Amino acid sequence: MSVAVAEPIRPAGPIRRLMRRKLAVLGLVVIALVLGAALAAPWLVAYAPEEQMFDGLTLEGAPMPPSAAFIFGTDLLGRDLFSRIVYGARTSLIIGVVANGLSLLIGTAVGLLAGYFKGWIGAVLMRFTDLMMAFPALLLAICLAAIFQPSLWIVAMVIALVNWVQTARVIYTETSSLATRDFIAAERTLGASTGRILWHHILPHLLPTIIVWGTLGISTTVLLEATLSFLGVGVQPPMPSWGNIIFENQTYFQSAPWLVFIPGAAIILLALAFNLVGDALRDVLDPTQRGRG
Amino acid sequence: MTAISPISGATPAPDLSVLTVQNLTVSVTTEMGAKPLVRDLSFTLKRGEVLAIAGESGSGKSITALAIMGLLPPNVAITDGGVRLGEIAISKLPEHQMRALRGDRIAMIFQEPMTSLNPVMTIGAQLVEAIRAHTVTSRAQARLRALEALRAVRLSQPERRLDQFAHELSGGMRQRVMIAMALALRPQVLIADEPTTALDVTVQREVLDLLRDLQRDLGTAIILITHDMGVVAEMADRVIVMQNGAMVEQAATRTLFAQPQAPYTQALLSAVPRMGSPARPAPDGAIVADLTDVSVRFAMRGGVLGRVSHQVHAVEQVSLQIRKGETFALVGESGCGKSTIAKAIVGLVPHSGRITIGERALSDLDSAGRKDLRRQVQMVFQDPMAALDPRMRVGDLVSEPLLIHGIGDAALRRAKAAELFTRVGLSADQIDRYPHEFSGGQRQRICIARALALNPQLVIADESVSALDVSVQARVLDLLRALQREFGVAYLFISHDMAVVENIADRVAVMYLGQIVETGTRAQVFTNPQHPYTQRLIAAVPIPDPTHIRPPVARLSGDVPSPVHPLGQGPLKLHLTDIGQGHLVAR
Numbered sequence: 049m050s051v052a053v054a055e056p057i058r059p060a061g062p063i064r065r066l067m068r069r070k071l072a073v074l075g076l077v078v079i080a081l082v083l084g085a086a087l088a089a090p091w092l093v094a095y096a097p098e099e100q101m102f103d104g105l106t107l108e109g110a111p112m113p114p115s116a117a118f119i120f121g122t123d124l125l126g127r128d129l130f131s132r133i134v135y136g137a138r139t140s141l142i143i144g145v146v147a148n149g150l151s152l153l154i155g156t157a158v159g160l161l162a163g164y165f166k167g168w169i170g171a172v173l174m175r176f177t178d179l180m181m182a183f184p185a186l187l188l189a190i191c192l193a194a195i196f197q198p199s200l201w202i203v204a205m206v207i208a209l210v211n212w213v214q215t216a217r218v219i220y221t222e223t224s225s226l227a228t229r230d231f232i233a234a235e236r237t238l239g240a241s242t243g244r245i246l247w248h249h250i251l252p253h254l255l256p257t258i259i260v261w262g263t264l265g266i267s268t269t270v271l272l273e274a275t276l277s278f279l280g281v282g283v284q285p286p287m288p289s290w291g292n293i294i295f296e297n298q299t300y301f302q303s304a305p306w307l308v309f310i311p312g313a314a315i316i317l318l319a320l321a322f323n324l325v326g327d328a329l330r331d332v333l334d335p336t337q338r339g340r341g
Numbered sequence: 342m343t344a345i346s347p348i349s350g351a352t353p354a355p356d357l358s359v360l361t362v363q364n365l366t367v368s369v370t371t372e373m374g375a376k377p378l379v380r381d382l383s384f385t386l387k388r389g390e391v392l393a394i395a396g397e398s399g400s401g402k403s404i405t406a407l408a409i410m411g412l413l414p415p416n417v418a419i420t421d422g423g424v425r426l427g428e429i430a431i432s433k434l435p436e437h438q439m440r441a442l443r444g445d446r447i448a449m450i451f452q453e454p455m456t457s458l459n460p461v462m463t464i465g466a467q468l469v470e471a472i473r474a475h476t477v478t479s480r481a482q483a484r485l486r487a488l489e490a491l492r493a494v495r496l497s498q499p500e501r502r503l504d505q506f507a508h509e510l511s512g513g514m515r516q517r518v519m520i521a522m523a524l525a526l527r528p529q530v531l532i533a534d535e536p537t538t539a540l541d542v543t544v545q546r547e548v549l550d551l552l553r554d555l556q557r558d559l560g561t562a563i564i565l566i567t568h569d570m571g572v573v574a575e576m577a578d579r580v581i582v583m584q585n586g587a588m589v590e591q592a593a594t595r596t597l598f599a600q601p602q603a604p605y606t607q608a609l610l611s612a613v614p615r616m617g618s619p620a621r622p623a624p625d626g627a628i629v630a631d632l633t634d635v636s637v638r639f640a641m642r643g644g645v646l647g648r649v650s651h652q653v654h655a656v657e658q659v660s661l662q663i664r665k666g667e668t669f670a671l672v673g674e675s676g677c678g679k680s681t682i683a684k685a686i687v688g689l690v691p692h693s694g695r696i697t698i699g700e701r702a703l704s705d706l707d708s709a710g711r712k713d714l715r716r717q718v719q720m721v722f723q724d725p726m727a728a729l730d731p732r733m734r735v736g737d738l739v740s741e742p743l744l745i746h747g748i749g750d751a752a753l754r755r756a757k758a759a760e761l762f763t764r765v766g767l768s769a770d771q772i773d774r775y776p777h778e779f780s781g782g783q784r785q786r787i788c789i790a791r792a793l794a795l796n797p798q799l800v801i802a803d804e805s806v807s808a809l810d811v812s813v814q815a816r817v818l819d820l821l822r823a824l825q826r827e828f829g830v831a832y833l834f835i836s837h838d839m840a841v842v843e844n845i846a847d848r849v850a851v852m853y854l855g856q857i858v859e860t861g862t863r864a865q866v867f868t869n870p871q872h873p874y875t876q877r878l879i880a881a882v883p884i885p886d887p888t889h890i891r892p893p894v895a896r897l898s899g900d901v902p903s904p905v906h907p908l909g910q911g912p913l914k915l916h917l918t919d920i921g922q923g924h925l926v927a928r
Contacts (some may be wrong), residue, residue, distance in 0.1 A: 085548075201419030228720045229727060230723075230724060230727035230728040231727060231728050231729055231731075233689055233722070233728075234720065234722060234728045234729075234788075234791075235689040235730075235741075236687075236688075236689060236743065237689065237715065237719065237720045238686075238715060238719070238742045238745055238791075239711075239712045239716070239742070239745050239746060240741070240745050241745070244745065248733075249730050249733075252732045253732060324698045334732070335731070335732055335733075335775045336731050336732070336775060336777050337732075
């Protein structure tokens with residue numbers, strides 16, 4: 049005996065529903081622009097980012113404000129700020145997306161396993177997390193960065209390794225409460241394997257939290273990279289990153305504000321764009337929110 | 342507010358109405374505009390009267406109570422009509438004046454006493470605070486009044502209770518404290534919103550008796566909001582039946598039960614499970630599940646080193662057999678270990694002793710064998726919303742057992758889900774929806790469909806109809822019976838509701854403190870209960886018949902003994918004696 053069933057009715061895919069949200073589309077456009085700029089950097093800029101130009105300084109040796117020749121002005125060494133911002137986008141994207149993504153991955157895995165298994169697995173994982181938390185992240189990052197030869201990828205790894213702890217804590221708490229819910233007990237009585245429960249029934253419920261922490265993490269990690277760069281253990285000068293542009297120039301904030309404002313605005317814009325997309329993604333992916341706007 | 346003298350029981354004015362509700366309409370503001378939750382409701386409450394507002398979930402009965410108290414949630418408001426308390430139009434009062442009346446002249450107790458008490462304040466401090474919020478008295482005098490109130494609700498050791506916290510009291514004791522708090526100021530009107538729904542049946546009995554005494558002694562008028570027609574029949578002078586926010590019938594209790602006028606009232610009354618259904622022969626099939634001396638103990642750790650110092654003896658050496666095609670009911674009050682047995686059978690908690698399903702003992706199986714065993718035993722939980730993953734489509738949920746056990750391909754599983762949907766009375770084209778798009782009863786049907794997907798021999802129904810409205814409950818019970826006839830499945834039916842058990846069970850076991858005190862066929866246990874605990878349980882069930890006169894039963898005091906024992910000690914094992922034809926009773 050079988051009953052004929054119509055093919056699943058899928059009113060609109062998640063991507064289409066995402067595209068209906070104006071703010072999300074705005075965020076996507078900003079991200080695409082930054083990504084495009086980072087990829088096409090050599091063709092976009094008129095001057096090399098490391099080039100110290102004689103024309104880039106006033107006769108007194110001060111940086112030049114934005115003008116037709118240098119649309120974002122120049123920095124203390126007479127380098128074109130626009131070029132540095134565009135090339136810096138590469139660094140910042142790698143830090144904000146790769147390092148942050150990696151730290152989310154570690155944090156989610158640790159929190160998920162510790163929260164679901166409890167017992168000695170949970171105890172070991174969470175005590176380790178507490179240990180990492182108790183350590184000043186910056187100190188740890190400096191140690192790690194000092195041991196390894198500083199390079200962009202090493203900095204990204206270091207940031208991922210110190211930044212996952214908060215995510216792990218939050219995911220742990222949420223998983224522990226999800227694990228006691230009836231529908232998880234129901235899955236266990238059906239004979240579902242642990243992997244299936246974690247992947248299909250717990251992880252989807254953690255998505256909103258992961259997305260929120262992921263978007264929050266972008267600005268934190270970009271700034272952490274800037275801090276490390278400032279301390280000399282991050283991205284090595286003259287390679288630009290949005291964070292180290294701010295740090296290099298912060299003492300001249302009064303006389304040359306654009307040197308801080310423009311890279312600052314770039315970080316805010318990128319973080320905001322990810323935030324908008326993340327927010328929309330969270331709603332679109334939540335079936336219980338369907339039809340509630 | 343003390344100017345308004347507290348009412349005295351000595352001078353009752355019989356026909357004086359204390360509360361008038363006139364054309365009350367309450368609406369919620371939504372994106373689609375205002376939607377009425379209560380429509381054009383009018384009634385009066387006389388001094389010393391018990392008025393029941395009965396109805397199923399979503400009928401607007403709780404919203405009515407909150408509207409009277411002025412405690413409506415932010416997006417809900419009274420849009421028409423009003424409420425008068427004596428001469429005061431309380432629905433028009435500003436919040437600070439309403440606050441002065443609340444507790445003093447009109448009080449409310451809620452369903453869940455734990456959430457209504459502040460967990461970080463002692464009982465005494467909360468009572469004193471409530472009293473001093475309305476009357477100018479010293480702290481010491483307020484404490485005396487608090488003590489007096491606790492005595493009035495017959496709480497054991499009232500002096501000690503004043504210094505205890507909410508978590509140190511049992512559910513029934515907490516509800517007594519709530520009633521004491523509500524009555525400390527001798528309000529004219531007490532609104533009780535499902536005051537006994539969260540309580541065990543014997544505790545419910547005590548709380549209902551208490552409410553009736555207080556109403557008689559103090560002359561307090563009570564609005565009793567309940568879905569339980571048994572409680573209505575025993576408590577109320579007058580009944581209002583509500584459906585979808587509107588009153589469908591209003592009558593004196595006896596009249597309503599004898600001659601219900603509205604079709605909805607008739608349907609509601611006929612759906613109420615009643616004790617005394619006709620006997621049917623107990624099936625005598627093969628044994629599906631065999632439990633021998635099954636114990637479940639939970640360790641309690643204490644001391645600096647976290648050593649196990651005590652054990653909770655949740656289930657203590659229980660033996661029972663469930664046969665093919667029969668419904669075996671486990672009854673008992675909360676904490677008696679009935680759900681723990683279910684969890685042990687499906688392997689959610691570790692056990693000692695022997696559980697055999699079909700031919701195989703649970704303890705002999707490796708993980709593959711245990712997975713295979715899952716196909717034989719399935720479980721339906723109490724709260725269907727909680728038991729369904731809210732992020733999955735219901736069709737995927739129902740066919741998931743097949744996926745887990747690697748049966749069929751995607752198309753076959755989908756067809757099977759659709760088939761199961763039609764079997765449990767849902768439409769096959771609903772399988773792409775999500776759980777929140779269904780009603781409570783429909784969700785429980787989905788859970789039943791999922792439990793049947795693997796054609797199990799045994800389905801454990803753990804309080805599976807307790808959270809449902811009576812009419813829905815009746816339909817789900819019908820469905821369970823029909824499915825049993827069709828598939829020959831055995832049910833382990835776990836419930837605290839004696840009336841439901843009496844309706845569906847073939848055999849019954851009564852549990853108390855982790856042990857079975859009496860077991861036998863339904864007829865043996867219900868018509869000839871031998872153990873005092875069984876007798877008490879049956880006597881405590883509210884009977885939906887206002888003409889029924891309850892035989893006087895001695896009121897119990899004191900607490901249920903604790904199932905916690907120091908390591909190495911344990912409860913005495915009860916020995917069951919056969920008093921004839923398999924009717925076993927603990928002596």
